[in-house]
Amino acid sequence: MLQQTIKMTPFITDEELAEKFKVSIQTIRLDRLELSIPELRERIKSVAEKSLEDEVKSLPLDEVIGEIIDLELDEHAISILEIRREHVFSRNQIARGHHLFAQANSLAVAVIDDELALTAKADIRFTRQVKQGERVVAKAKVVKLDKEKGRTVVGVNSYVADEPVFSGEFVMYRSKQS
Amino acid sequence: MLQQTIKMTPFITDEELAEKFKVSIQTIRLDRLELSIPELRERIKSVAEKSLEDEVKSLPLDEVIGEIIDLELDEHAISILEIRREHVFSRNQIARGHHLFAQANSLAVAVIDDELALTAKADIRFTRQVKQGERVVAKAKVVKLDKEKGRTVVGVNSYVADEPVFSGEFVMYRSKQS
Structure with missing residues (x-):
């Protein structure tokens, strides 16, 4: 669900994800690390460079x-x-x-x-x-x-x-x- | 015409009046003085204080x-x-x-x-x-x-x-x- 959400709304913050899934921000961060999803700032940069x-x-x-x-x-x-x-x-x-x-x-x-x-x-x-x-x-x-x-x-x-x-x-x- | 115009559009500048009547700004200023019409800044102040x-x-x-x-x-x-x-x-x-x-x-x-x-x-x-x-x-x-x-x-x-x-x-x- 985390992967799917970030794919659909790539500019969502960890805070917004935590609120959406009713978990702590720390949980979101750990799950992102585990799934190798870069943090928001990096996601924005990579989109900007690409497109x-x-x-x-x-x-x-x-x-x-x-x-x-x-x-x-x-x-x-x-x-x-x-x-x-x-x-x-x-x-x-x-x-x-x-x-x-x-x-x-x-x-x-x-x-x-x-x-x-x-x-x-x-x-x-x-x-x-x-x-x-x-x-x-x-x-x-x-x-x-x-x-x-x-x-x-x-x-x-x-x-x-x-x-x-x-x-x-x-x-x-x-x-x-x- | 000058009096009428200023009455209808009290926030018109001398520059705009000069352009409208195709005369110099100096002419507008002199005519205003003669007709005792205060300059724009004073007109704005008096409207603001009144209303x-x-x-x-x-x-x-x-x-x-x-x-x-x-x-x-x-x-x-x-x-x-x-x-x-x-x-x-x-x-x-x-x-x-x-x-x-x-x-x-x-x-x-x-x-x-x-x-x-x-x-x-x-x-x-x-x-x-x-x-x-x-x-x-x-x-x-x-x-x-x-x-x-x-x-x-x-x-x-x-x-x-x-x-x-x-x-x-x-x-x-x-x-x-x-």
Whole structure:
């Protein structure tokens, strides 16, 4: 079950696994060692090295909110954002909506295979509160691409472990090509 | 025409007025003096002092993105955000969408007359690019309020001078009251 879970949700933390299986974090660590599953940081690194074949075109990489770990231009992209103190309401440690939006929106920009990418509109949903310390994995997928009209529709779904926390559909402008 | 324009859009800058009337900024300044219309900074201050009778309940004032200059809880609110270098894409000096979203979303939170206000969903449109140095005036209006179900719908329209740049409808959660 541990192997299966990590395969399906590779960016799950040991803490989240411990909670999911109702065991201690120490148990998760020992079981990972036994099964030769590397720790989260190594898993992220290996995914990033393997799959970031394409380069972001539409904006400098350091202007992307979150860390991009997968990118195939005009196809799909994945980024991870760790929710820290500066991302939450001081009163209840719940992540502020605009940070989840910023991660998803900048991923929708980054996935575009064009020097120009601007957001025209978006339809978004916050499906579960995200707390400080949680790690949000955003997955973007280009669902419609009309180069003649210069429009791209990008769907973004964000998760904490395997729970959906945010979803959005972004309509993006790009250069027109005839 | 100058008096009328400033009355309708009190947060317009001298630069924007000069451009609108195709005259120099100096001409606008002299005409303002002659008509005894105070400069923008003074106009903002006087509006803020006059109308901020209500206090933000749902979050600390310094967590609002932009400066709130008008607030009537569960009714309407206005905030101003000056677009600076940290708000724009380095490549083209166009304001990044998530900053306009953050201003609107935090205003939609601030207008709620409740200790708890969280965003459930939003439907947004970016109608014109905003450039560095421009001043965005966001106006929020509570369009639907269901205290029993704990739902509030807030419409936000943002402008630069009199041009619409952003619009959004936010569905907000609040505490349930029976």
